[in-house]
Amino acid sequence: MEQTYYLYCYYPNYNPQCVSGLVGQTIPISIVPDAATKLNQAFQPGLLYVNIGTRIMWTNYDTQIHTVTSGSAGSLSSERIFDSGMLSPGATFSLTLGQPGIFSYHCTLHPQMIGTVVVS
Numbered sequence: 001m002e003q004t005y006y007l008y009c010y011y012p013n014y015n016p017q018c019v020s021g022l023v024g025q026t027i028p029i030s031i032v033p034d035a036a037t038k039l040n041q042a043f044q045p046g047l048l049y050v051n052i053g054t055r056i057m058w059t060n061y062d063t064q065i066h067t068v069t070s071g072s073a074g075s076l077s078s079e080r081i082f083d084s085g086m087l088s089p090g091a092t093f094s095l096t097l098g099q100p101g102i103f104s105y106h107c108t109l110h111p112q113m114i115g116t117v118v119v120s
Protein backbone atom coordinates (compact mmCIF):
# COMPACT_ATOMS: atom_id res chain seq x y z
CA MET A 1 0.00 0.00 0.00
CA GLU A 2 1.32 3.39 -0.93
CA GLN A 3 1.95 5.74 1.92
CA THR A 4 1.28 9.42 1.58
CA TYR A 5 3.18 12.20 3.24
CA TYR A 6 0.91 15.14 3.78
CA LEU A 7 3.50 17.08 5.67
CA TYR A 8 7.19 17.42 5.56
CA CYS A 9 9.94 19.13 7.43
CA TYR A 10 10.44 22.51 5.92
CA TYR A 11 14.08 22.83 6.83
CA PRO A 12 15.34 19.30 7.50
CA ASN A 13 18.94 20.35 6.94
CA TYR A 14 18.66 22.83 9.78
CA ASN A 15 16.67 20.62 12.04
CA PRO A 16 17.68 16.97 11.86
CA GLN A 17 15.24 16.25 14.70
CA CYS A 18 12.29 17.11 12.51
CA VAL A 19 10.19 14.10 11.54
CA SER A 20 6.98 14.03 9.55
CA GLY A 21 4.07 11.90 10.60
CA LEU A 22 2.80 9.24 8.21
CA VAL A 23 -0.93 9.10 7.85
CA GLY A 24 -2.45 6.06 9.48
CA GLN A 25 0.56 5.19 11.59
CA THR A 26 1.57 5.66 15.17
CA ILE A 27 4.56 7.95 15.39
CA PRO A 28 6.92 7.14 18.27
CA ILE A 29 8.71 9.73 20.36
CA SER A 30 11.44 8.55 22.72
CA ILE A 31 12.24 10.03 26.09
CA VAL A 32 15.95 9.40 25.87
CA PRO A 33 18.33 8.17 28.60
CA ASP A 34 19.52 11.01 30.84
CA ALA A 35 16.69 13.09 29.42
CA ALA A 36 16.81 15.59 32.28
CA THR A 37 20.16 16.84 30.98
CA LYS A 38 19.21 16.87 27.30
CA LEU A 39 17.08 20.02 27.09
CA ASN A 40 15.37 20.19 23.68
CA GLN A 41 16.90 16.83 22.78
CA ALA A 42 15.25 15.05 25.69
CA PHE A 43 12.40 14.02 23.41
CA GLN A 44 13.35 12.44 20.10
CA PRO A 45 12.25 13.73 17.73
CA GLY A 46 11.99 17.02 19.57
CA LEU A 47 10.00 18.54 16.74
CA LEU A 48 7.35 16.41 15.08
CA TYR A 49 4.99 17.34 12.25
CA VAL A 50 1.84 15.24 12.04
CA ASN A 51 -1.49 15.39 10.35
CA ILE A 52 -4.66 15.74 12.35
CA GLY A 53 -5.61 12.33 13.65
CA THR A 54 -2.12 10.84 13.64
CA ARG A 55 -1.44 8.87 16.78
CA ILE A 56 1.69 9.75 18.73
CA MET A 57 3.23 7.50 21.36
CA TRP A 58 5.90 8.56 23.83
CA THR A 59 8.01 5.90 25.49
CA ASN A 60 10.20 6.57 28.51
CA TYR A 61 13.58 4.96 27.81
CA ASP A 62 15.18 6.72 30.75
CA THR A 63 15.69 5.36 34.24
CA GLN A 64 13.91 8.36 35.79
CA ILE A 65 10.22 9.24 35.92
CA HIS A 66 9.10 11.92 33.45
CA THR A 67 5.91 13.51 32.20
CA VAL A 68 4.66 14.66 28.80
CA THR A 69 2.72 17.81 29.62
CA SER A 70 1.42 20.38 27.18
CA GLY A 71 2.35 24.02 27.47
CA SER A 72 5.36 25.60 29.05
CA ALA A 73 6.68 25.12 32.54
CA GLY A 74 4.53 26.80 35.14
CA SER A 75 1.41 26.96 33.00
CA LEU A 76 -1.86 26.32 34.75
CA SER A 77 -2.98 22.73 34.86
CA SER A 78 -6.45 23.89 33.78
CA GLU A 79 -4.90 25.14 30.54
CA ARG A 80 -3.30 21.84 29.72
CA ILE A 81 -4.42 20.12 26.56
CA PHE A 82 -2.70 16.88 27.47
CA ASP A 83 -0.78 15.49 30.39
CA SER A 84 0.62 11.99 30.67
CA GLY A 85 1.00 12.09 34.42
CA MET A 86 4.00 10.26 35.85
CA LEU A 87 5.65 7.98 33.30
CA SER A 88 7.80 5.36 34.95
CA PRO A 89 10.77 3.90 33.08
CA GLY A 90 9.39 1.85 30.21
CA ALA A 91 5.94 3.42 30.37
CA THR A 92 4.17 4.83 27.34
CA PHE A 93 1.70 7.64 26.69
CA SER A 94 -0.39 7.78 23.52
CA LEU A 95 -2.26 10.71 22.11
CA THR A 96 -4.20 11.67 19.00
CA LEU A 97 -4.55 15.39 18.47
CA GLY A 98 -7.74 16.31 16.64
CA GLN A 99 -7.11 20.00 16.16
CA PRO A 100 -4.43 21.88 14.29
CA GLY A 101 -1.87 23.83 16.23
CA ILE A 102 1.64 24.08 17.53
CA PHE A 103 1.72 22.08 20.73
CA SER A 104 4.73 22.67 22.90
CA TYR A 105 5.20 20.37 25.85
CA HIS A 106 7.60 19.72 28.67
CA CYS A 107 8.25 17.50 31.67
CA THR A 108 6.81 18.89 34.89
CA LEU A 109 9.59 17.24 36.91
CA HIS A 110 12.34 18.60 34.65
CA PRO A 111 10.94 21.74 32.98
CA GLN A 112 14.09 22.11 30.91
CA MET A 113 12.94 19.10 28.89
CA ILE A 114 10.94 20.51 26.01
CA GLY A 115 9.44 19.29 22.76
CA THR A 116 6.98 20.39 20.10
CA VAL A 117 4.33 18.68 18.00
CA VAL A 118 2.94 20.59 15.03
CA VAL A 119 -0.48 19.37 13.89
CA SER A 120 -2.12 20.48 10.66
Ligand SMILES: [Cu+2]
Nearest residue numbers: 066107109110
Ligand atom coordinates in the same frame (compact mmCIF):
# COMPACT_ATOMS: atom_id res chain seq x y z
CU1 LIG B 1 11.44 14.64 33.42
